[in-house]
Amino acid sequence: MQYVERVLEELKQKNPNEPEFHQAATEILNGLKPVVEKHPEYEKAALLERFVEPERVIMFRVPWVDDAGNVHVNKGYRVQFNSAIGPYKGGLRFHPSVNLSIIKFLGLEQILKNSLTGLPIGGGKGGSDFNPKGKSDNEIMKFCQSFMTELYRHIGQDTDVPAGDIGVGGREIGYLFGQYKRIRDEHVGVLTGRGLSYGGSLARTEATGYGLVYITEEALKCRGESFEGKTVVISGSGNVAIYACQKAQSLGAKVVAMYDSNGYIYDKNGIQLDVVKQIKEVERGRIKEYANRVAGAEYHEGCKGIWTIPCDIALPCATQNEIDGESARILVKNGVKYVAEGANMPTDLEGIEIFQKAGVVFLPAKAANAGGVATSALEMAQSSGRLFWTFEEVDAKLKNIMVNIYHNMDAAAKEYGCEGNYVAGANIAGFIKVANAMMAHGIV
Numbered sequence: 001m002q003y004v005e006r007v008l009e010e011l012k013q014k015n016p017n018e019p020e021f022h023q024a025a026t027e028i029l030n031g032l033k034p035v036v037e038k039h040p041e042y043e044k045a046a047l048l049e050r051f052v053e054p055e056r057v058i059m060f061r062v063p064w065v066d067d068a069g070n071v072h073v074n075k076g077y078r079v080q081f082n083s084a085i086g087p088y089k090g091g092l093r094f095h096p097s098v099n100l101s102i103i104k105f106l107g108l109e110q111i112l113k114n115s116l117t118g119l120p121i122g123g124g125k126g127g128s129d130f131n132p133k134g135k136s137d138n139e140i141m142k143f144c145q146s147f148m149t150e151l152y153r154h155i156g157q158d159t160d161v162p163a164g165d166i167g168v169g170g171r172e173i174g175y176l177f178g179q180y181k182r183i184r185d186e187h188v189g190v191l192t193g194r195g196l197s198y199g200g201s202l203a204r205t206e207a208t209g210y211g212l213v214y215i216t217e218e219a220l221k222c223r224g225e226s227f228e229g230k231t232v233v234i235s236g237s238g239n240v241a242i243y244a245c246q247k248a249q250s251l252g253a254k255v256v257a258m259y260d261s262n263g264y265i266y267d268k269n270g271i272q273l274d275v276v277k278q279i280k281e282v283e284r285g286r287i288k289e290y291a292n293r294v295a296g297a298e299y300h301e302g303c304k305g306i307w308t309i310p311c312d313i314a315l316p317c318a319t320q321n322e323i324d325g326e327s328a329r330i331l332v333k334n335g336v337k338y339v340a341e342g343a344n345m346p347t348d349l350e351g352i353e354i355f356q357k358a359g360v361v362f363l364p365a366k367a368a369n370a371g372g373v374a375t376s377a378l379e380m381a382q383s384s385g386r387l388f389w390t391f392e393e394v395d396a397k398l399k400n401i402m403v404n405i406y407h408n409m410d411a412a413a414k415e416y417g418c419e420g421n422y423v424a425g426a427n428i429a430g431f432i433k434v435a436n437a438m439m440a441h442g443i444v
């Protein structure tokens, strides 16, 4: 049996009931086949076996008391996956669907994504099955304090630097940081996505969405095109979706649809982003409300229908496996030309294959949404240097990083004989640096 197949089989045996982790590992390792063929020394050093096994998995109890005095217990996770090229770095996700499989798939992806940024950051991920929806500020604070009361002993500015993800935004990072500082008596860059008054970076909030649009813009530019006049569909209406929409609109695109986990809005005149921001960021309400406030807009219950709306560019920015084979087929039939993943693993394996066969330019998450973590690393640099860069400085660095990622994965795909396959290109470009570092460190 070939090396990659053997490692995948062992991985499935050793980690049963982890379908998302299997899915991510399958996509990544299959893309790495040309690299391991070229480097037989990797198999001898069991490099892939070590690469897919987290350096450390931390699971813990998170007890907290709600406003009515009821005691709740959630599960907490931190997977410190790979520190070969820098301290573990990756977000915390608070969502009822969170389990070990999801955290491990995200952590594995994160290793390569962080490497692709060109910055010295390793891969990690964490979170909890806590559901922030419907909780009071006080309950969120209590939960975050309890979560950090365990997590603090495992993280540090040179060890592991968590950030936000689904369900963890500025408010949660504030409470988590406050508790860390209180316990450790250290005001350091141990979390990123911090508020501007206590060590955060300008442009971090916008970074993932902006970065997604910058890399797509580069892909368009290389084909003599631009966002100007293009019809765009964006799923989600959270942090990534909102800033992707803002940047795409500023470049002349017409964004016609967005969703939250209940249903989608379609506005043929172009989404009015200030209305979405008011509903989702200020009121923490449901996107359905948009159709009540904007004449001519439609609301449809359920998410999947969003992919039946014809568009030139699709930007899935909500969650994993949003686009399955069926949705991919419809998007292709309706003429989609570019799909760039703002969320992590939003397209399933069948969907990716359909896009690639149809010649759609497909930019995978680990490249396309790397702008968030890249800007987190810029936040770490500012913290260490006690510096504060302007919005324009950070934004320019972000854009430069995204353009470089595009060209690095493009070049890697060409070098390994799979031109235009950015899934393979991103995996290869990200992996080579990590593999070199792991080989240099010996068997650890």
Ligand code: NDP
Binding pocket: 164, 165, 166, 167, 168, 208, 236, 237, 238, 239, 240, 241, 259, 260, 261, 262, 303, 317, 318, 319, 320, 342, 343, 344, 369, 370, 372, 373
């Ligand atoms: P947010 O929590 O800000 O927003 C998530 C959005 O997706 C919300 O609109 C939410 O709807 C929707 N959503 C969540 N789960 C589902 C679901 N199961 N079905 C349909 N819709 C869903 O998260 P972010 O914008 O930060 O993250 C979105 C994606 O981007 C994630 O995959 C994340 O891992 C990835 N990402 C985020 C980065 C960042 O910097 N924030 C960096 C890199 C990747 P509702 O409002 O109903 O909850």
